[in-house]
Amino acid sequence: MNQLQIEYFLAVARNRSFTRTAQELYVTQPAISRQISSLEAELGFTLFDRTSKKTSLTAAGILFYNYFTRCRESFSATVEQARQANNAQAGVVAVGCPSGWDVSGFFPELIQRFRSSYPNVGLTMESRDFLALIEALKAERLDVVMTIDHAAEKNPALAVQRLTEIPRIILYSARSPQAALASPKPADFRDETFVVVVDDDANRTCALVREYCAQYGFIPKLQIVPTIESMVLWVQNGMGVAVMDGWAREVTNDAFRYITLDSSHEVILVWRKATQNPAVPLLVNELTRLAQFRVSGAS
Secondary structure (H helix, E strand, C coil): CCHHHHHHHHHHHHHCCHHHHHHHHCCCHHHHHHHHHHHHHHHCCCCEECCCCCCEECHHHHHHHHHHHHHHHHHHHHHHHHHHHHHHCCEEEEEEEECCECCCCCHHHHHHHHHHHCCCEEEEEEEECHHHHHHHHHCCCCCEEEEEHHHCCCCCCEEEEEEEEEEEEEEEECCCHHHHCCCCCHHHHCCCEEEEECCCCHHHHHHHHHHHHHCCCCCCEEEEECCHHHHHHHHHCCCCEEEEECCEHHHHCCCEEEEEEEEEEEEEEEEECCCCCCHHHHHHHHHHHHHHHHHCCCC
16 A cells, blocks of 8 residues: 555545546546555555446445545645744854864755754854863763764764765875876875874874875884864964865865875764754754765765
């Protein structure tokens, strides 16, 4: 039994004519007859009296007509209630993302979709360094954080949702010697200083950069700096290079060049499990759907 069969049945019962229903729905009469015959076979009852010229419902047909009509009316009422419930949602959800990320490729679409679905829910955005994002989340200054997997601490009070993957890159100055190469390779940066942003576990961050470089046959020299802005400043002035990701704003800046590595960062959403903000799951669901939609190639 499917929705088409039910709609055809209700239309024929309302019009008391297979011919008139076929004209109304712009389909052939045999097509309607086949669907209703299939419905009758599945239900195990004859729904129409076919012994006379006038199309009329059998006793069983009347019962099913009343039942399906009630179901359709109930469904329509539920849809309207759901729409009103969505519109009744109110409040603000504060979103944070890493400093230096360019999320303009998808966030405007998210904002448009979210405002359309939840017009009474406000949406704010701000950027911070990786560690500061998680601290702001725990301090309830942010509701949802979008970050990369290794930047999120293992905390039982925090919920994590995988969103997508973005390629790692080596970012370097447009005035560096490598910029003159036709196709620079990771190994061409073996003598450069790799700039790393300090976090709550500097040893772990440094170990990750060493791990990225080891697969290209070298151990990098490292320089720790306090912020992402400091890292970009070092790179822009030819004082070092940095392992970043494909969402870095600098990839579209003529002062920089980059090469893509054979690895990626996992982008995740993080929020407090005990949050009292009802808009948080709404935003998480919308972001997750948008990411899946894009990954599937539907956009």
